[in-house]
Amino acid sequence: MAEEKLEQVTQEKDKYENLYKFSRKLEIKTLQEKYPNPNVSLEVPGYLEGEMDENTILRVKNLHISFKTPNGLVRAVRNVNFDLKKGETLCIVGESGSGKSVTSRAIMGILAGNAIIDEGHIYYKDKDLAKCKEKDFYELRGSSIGMIFQDPLSSLNPIMKIGKQLTEALILKTGLNREQAKVRAIELMHEVGIPEPEKRFKQYPFQFSGGMRQRIVIAIALAMEPEILICDEPTTALDVTIQAQILDLIKKLKKEKDLTIIFITHDLGVVANMADRIAVMYAGKIVEYGTSEEVFYNPQHPYTWALLESMPSLSTSNRLSAIPGTPPNMIYPPKGDAFAQRNRYALKIDFEQEPPFFKVTDTHYAATWLLHENAPKVENPLKNRYQSQRKETNVEVTE
Template sequence: MKEEVLTVKDLAISFQTFSGKLQAIRGLSFNLYQGETLAIVGESGSGKTVTARSIIGLLSKNSMIESGQVIFKNNDLLKYTNKQMEAIRGNQIAMIFQDPMTALNPTLSIGRQITEVLEKKRKMSRKDAVDEAINLLDLCGLANPKERMKQYPHEFSGGQRQRIVIAIALAGDPEILIADEPTTALDVTIQAQIIELLKKIQKEKQMTIIFITHDLGVVANVADRVAVMYAGKIVEIGSVDDIYYHPQHPYTWGLLSSMPTPDSKGSLYAIPGTPPDLLNPPEGDAFAFRNEYSLAIDFVKQPPLFEVRQGHYAATWLLHPKAPAITVPEPIQKRYEHFELKLKRGEIQ
């Protein structure tokens, strides 16, 4: 069994706003294993980025950690001071941000921005830092890295800037890399290139990655496990095969049904309604008012995470032994059949 490198336990985070206390993360727990890519998926506002920022200690001043732990190397990072986190941030846990243009300093050459990290985090000499920066840009697929070291962010395309941001994140030689929607601002072709780059880097450096996205389709070929978030909670977590071919939560069904496929005709499915107001979270299942399969209990009591199979859990009362049988959507039923076929062939353990 793979070694756990990070454990998040019962994390609850709120934000003080002009309208009141917004409960952004509500009892979040998951484990991260050595060398894996864990994708965290969900609609905007589900808490994905807040989760990532809490791990690396970059929450805003109006945030409050209500409860929970983030265990890394037997220490709770939530108890660390900002000064202590500086020793973790960058050279043990690094983060790639969503917009590469705002992540880069427009007044410094890209070479200086990378060498600065190498000199500070890895204590390299100026000459060694320059050589390593060129190697990192080459690893990240930037052509003519030596010549481009002297250029500034505005001289690069969006895809090239994202490669530079990845090179900066790698400069500290981190054990865990958090990629927060790294492909959202890019076109489809460049998205695919960045994903392939992350896969290549993980293989070469045996790195552990948390990949955050709102698009299930983006992570199909990059993730080992997928955690589906909704309203500050994980509602389903499992392997890629579990989530794509044997999903159990109605929210996951909705996300998968809204993905375009080669067979898609006409308009795509859209999950009805909107996410709940986390200033006043519902007592029961937060997805109940958007869920056409809701049971009476969904409106009064939050469901626990039921185990579907080893490593696959879903928080829905439909998995309770006394829940009525339902007819799942046709696209999801086809996925079930594909999953069962793969199980029968021994392609899934």
């Protein structure tokens, strides 16, 4: 067992050693010119066909993002495409390092300093956010696109009173004076369900519990009434009961304020609760894209299967089927399908050629060779899961 593993590791090492040594010596910029991103392709999946219509509020097209690091270029996002329809909740699911946060940060224009947008467009209204300057983002951030971060403790300033953090943007951008801004801030705190907002207005973040802090963060994000709200794992740091409260709050606010939400998470339970549409990401790519029902009840990509299988439902009793191995090193993105090495159902072609998007229905697309007409038929391992689960939870569903 150990010998096998050792062999595998040494093989991998040899494969990358030459490249690795080479990339260290070169300037990163010349490296990029000399070895252009091997995975850049202008191929756009079928679901992005056609012009942006009135319903499409945001379109991410052919987006490629890399990070300069001392070890080489990390290809964090490789050809991401999606549409955001007005009033919907799009959930982006994936492991850490799959590029979901990077995509959302690119939309907000808050990528780290060593990031390069290699290619691609982010269309919002008449602007292309991928080419926007910092000055242009100044008008968009907060007032058009708001963002909630994962850790409510570190996204608030610990030495600034809650009231000041809430009114900061209001005073700066809308020209309200301090008293008016305070009235508005207390209104906001009331909306997000904070009891005694007048008293809480004068307190510091450490005097709030985790759930209350996250409510404050939501209030700050909504202060300027944005159209799009990006939630980057807003409940990962919270426990189940508080998580349920925050999710309910986000759903309520969405209805009241007519928000469009991009929700990033790795918890599939949360996704089932929130999503209208789901994009599953792996190794910097969207591998499956469809409505919530389609992705949960008729998943097509082996990675989606594996993700769903590795979560014990309340009815799982035998051994969990874990995904073996770890995500690939994105300095050397693998050839072919990035998931092939961890995939039980991998075909030979998966190791050689990248799968294009296959259409399942008009709204459901998956990038896997298994959907090709010549591929062997593989039965969906999750077929019977929902029936047994429903028995367990006593939920009746009419199909």
